[in-house]
Amino acid sequence: MSEIKPTDTAATNAGEENDWAASKYFSDSLKTKKPKPPKPQNAVTIAVSSRTLFNMVEERKIYEEEGVEKYMAHMNQQKHENEPLMPGVAFPLVKALMTVNSRLRQLYPDSEELFDIVLMTNNHAQVGVRLINSINHYDLTIERFCMTGGQSPIGYLKAYMTNLYLSKDGEKVTEAIKEGIAAATMFTSGDVENQLSDTQLKVAFDGDAVLFSDESEIIVKQCGLDMFFEHEQEFENIPLKQGPLKCFLEALGKLQRKFYAKNERMTCPIRTYLVTARSAASSGARVLKTLRSWGLEIDEALFLAGAPKGPLLQKIRPHIFFDDQMFHIEGAKELGTIAAHVPYGIGQKYHKGELIEQTVKDVKDKK
Amino acid sequence: MDSMVRNPDVKQRDAAQAVVVAVSSDAIFDPEVEQVHGATEPLRKGDAFSFMKAIQVVNERLLTMNSDETLLFDVILLSNDSEEKHSRIIASAKHYGLDIGRFCFCNKEDSIESLQSNKVKLFLSTDTKDVCKALQKGVPAALLFRQTDPHHQTEDQLKVVFSGDVIGSSEEMLHGLREQGFTETQLQGFKTAKGSVKEFAVLMGEMRRRFGLEGSPLCTGLMTVWSSRDVCASALKTLRGWGLLVDEAFCMAGAPRSPILNLVQPHILCLDGLYHMEGFTAMS
Numbered sequence: 001m002s003e004i005k006p007t008d009t010a011a012t013n014a015g016e017e018n019d020w021a022a023s024k025y026f027s028d029s030l031k032t033k034k035p036k037p038p039k040p041q042n043a044v045t046i047a048v049s050s051r052t053l054f055n056m057v058e059e060r061k062i063y064e065e066e067g068v069e070k071y072m073a074h075m076n077q078q079k080h081e082n083e084p085l086m087p088g089v090a091f092p093l094v095k096a097l098m099t100v101n102s103r104l105r106q107l108y109p110d111s112e113e114l115f116d117i118v119l120m121t122n123n124h125a126q127v128g129v130r131l132i133n134s135i136n137h138y139d140l141t142i143e144r145f146c147m148t149g150g151q152s153p154i155g156y157l158k159a160y161m162t163n164l165y166l167s168k169d170g171e172k173v174t175e176a177i178k179e180g181i182a183a184a185t186m187f188t189s190g191d192v193e194n195q196l197s198d199t200q201l202k203v204a205f206d207g208d209a210v211l212f213s214d215e216s217e218i219i220v221k222q223c224g225l226d227m228f229f230e231h232e233q234e235f236e237n238i239p240l241k242q243g244p245l246k247c248f249l250e251a252l253g254k255l256q257r258k259f260y261a262k263n264e265r266m267t268c269p270i271r272t273y274l275v276t277a278r279s280a281a282s283s284g285a286r287v288l289k290t291l292r293s294w295g296l297e298i299d300e301a302l303f304l305a306g307a308p309k310g311p312l313l314q315k316i317r318p319h320i321f322f323d324d325q326m327f328h329i330e331g332a333k334e335l336g337t338i339a340a341h342v343p344y345g346i347g348q349k350y351h352k353g354e355l356i357e358q359t360v361k362d363v364k365d366k367k
Numbered sequence: 368m369d370s371m372v373r374n375p376d377v378k379q380r381d382a383a384q385a386v387v388v389a390v391s392s393d394a395i396f397d398p399e400v401e402q403v404h405g406a407t408e409p410l411r412k413g414d415a416f417s418f419m420k421a422i423q424v425v426n427e428r429l430l431t432m433n434s435d436e437t438l439l440f441d442v443i444l445l446s447n448d449s450e451e452k453h454s455r456i457i458a459s460a461k462h463y464g465l466d467i468g469r470f471c472f473c474n475k476e477d478s479i480e481s482l483q484s485n486k487v488k489l490f491l492s493t494d495t496k497d498v499c500k501a502l503q504k505g506v507p508a509a510l511l512f513r514q515t516d517p518h519h520q521t522e523d524q525l526k527v528v529f530s531g532d533v534i535g536s537s538e539e540m541l542h543g544l545r546e547q548g549f550t551e552t553q554l555q556g557f558k559t560a561k562g563s564v565k566e567f568a569v570l571m572g573e574m575r576r577r578f579g580l581e582g583s584p585l586c587t588g589l590m591t592v593w594s595s596r597d598v599c600a601s602a603l604k605t606l607r608g609w610g611l612l613v614d615e616a617f618c619m620a621g622a623p624r625s626p627i628l629n630l631v632q633p634h635i636l637c638l639d640g641l642y643h644m645e646g647f648t649a650m651s
Binding site: 148220 | 450511520579580586588589593595596597599600603604607612613614615616618619621622623624625626627629630
């Protein structure tokens with residue numbers, strides 16, 4: 001997780017250049033105004049699953065209740081194939097990424113440092129036609145996709161040099177994180193699209209166990225808050241270790257600096273937020289110093305000192321909010337924020353501050 | 368002039384109904400640099416071995432479901448080797464229990480004619496150049512992908528990947544390729560690929576339908592390397608019209624195909640016939 005994109009010199013060879021040249025020709029020659037997709041090693045690649053991109057609740061029901069053959073039959077019916085699917089929970093994020101790309105292309109017409117959105121689904125390829133029709137309907141710039149027909153997407157995520165993977169399937173997301181890929185599980189929230197900015201991409205991150213490792217989180221859970229505060233003050237000048245989404249923040253920062261370089265800081269179409277339960281006075285300094293030591297900036301750092309995150313997020317209206325604790329995810333969702341769970345670290349063993357195994361044990365004891 | 372030798376250990380298929388494929392002997396058995404005169408021990412396994420095993424699995428499953436099944440793979444081993452090696456090849460096939468119906472021994476110059484006279488649906492080779500040359504001469508051919516990753520090799524499922532660039536292509540695209548500087552010879556390769564794929568796809572579709580969505584010993588895929596997603600959608604619909612519902616689909620839009628192929632580990636990979644992809648084979 002220490003590099004945004006691994007540089008592989010063996011990757012440049014005659015065959016690849018041929019593929020690249022042919023593809024470039026193909027998009028140049030088309031009379032459409034579609035821009036050419038960037039080379040994966042230069043882009044910030046975001047892989048979205050079909051269920052996060054589109055609302056497929058009805059279809060999912062058929063799959064779960066009637067099985068895969070009935071599901072396929074349903075999807076393939078001519079009348080459904082041409083029906084565009086409804087936008088899903090990652091749809092606003094994708095539109096925002098596209099907005100950033102058009103601003104980047106205006107300022108840097110020849111650069112390949114752009115967002116590249118890949119559709120990564122373990123749907124059967126036959127669903128592909130309906131998905132492509134829907135992508136066409138909304139005019140989304142998604143040129144790359146991977147329909148694995150039931151295979152795990154994890155290997156493919158690496159092959160596409162994915163910087164961030166979004167899915168509704170917590171198991172796949174957990175596997176991705178274990179493999180060192182930034183990933184989060186998205187949940188359906190209310191209809192927030194018309195409230196979100198369509199000129200600025202807003203991404204909010206929790207601190208511990210998201211941007212940073214869960215080392216401090218462990219202290220809170222095992223030794224309590226007082227120990228935590230003491231510890232953080234003592235170790236203020238020691239940077240925290242990085243967490244699963246640090247590299248994604250880094251990738252966003254790199255793109256932000258491209259706007260700053262062209263004097264567009266005030267109108268930068270990317271804005272990042274840190275929304276942490278830490279308090280500024282007692283444990284906030286370490287966080288800010290860690291970010292500085294990494295050479296990363298965050299636009300707004302919000303220290304809640306334990307207050308609920310929901311109301312603040314409601315004001316920010318991010319296109320996505322990452323947190324490792326389901327408690328915060330639920331709080332955010334309740335007030336309409338698009339929240340994505342990062343299943344990493346000690347937070348997964350707890351629910352509302354209680355160790356999950358222990359509560360089970362208590363129940364057994366009471367019997 | 369070729370000499371066709373039937374393999375007595377393998378039940379002969381009905382060539383009119385079967386999927387007749389020709390595989391070069393250099394793919395099945397490691398072509399030895401040093402030919403020890405008079406050596407008799409079995410030849411070493413070549414890169415196409417897992418392919419041969421996978422074909423066997425498919426045939427066995429088909430026959431288990433229907434002992435009178437005629438839609439089976441029928442493999443012809445095509446060899447340009449010297450006469451003294453012929454019996455060694457036959458003996459090696461027997462030693463490994465390979466499902467090879469016939470051995471075709473001929474000169475390199477006569478290979479094309481042999482393929483055509485034996486109504487071979489597809490000529491398979493592990494050498495990209497040979498595949499492209501065959502296509503450019505009008506012979507339907509595809510690549511036997513070198514499965515070098517031991518963690519991803521498949522012997523219990525045959526994987527066939529079709530080219531979306533070829534199947535979904537339009538006349539306009541062909542014209543565009545010409546403008547981009549591809550020679551008429553290369554374009555002939557593309558045209559052969561396009562003209563011959565339907566027959567093979569129809570057969571694969573029929574075979575695939577013998578099995579359910581899950582647990583099939585035959586897995587089909589579509590890879591679109593340099594064309595747009597609309598070409599990919601067009602290819603999916605075309606294949607569907609031919610009776611083939613592919614399991615997997617990948618659209619690269621110019622991104623390198625090797626990392627994906629190394630994961631998919633296809634046995635048969637249909638090429639577009641345009642390039643001599645030296646770099647490509649070096650990657651495997």
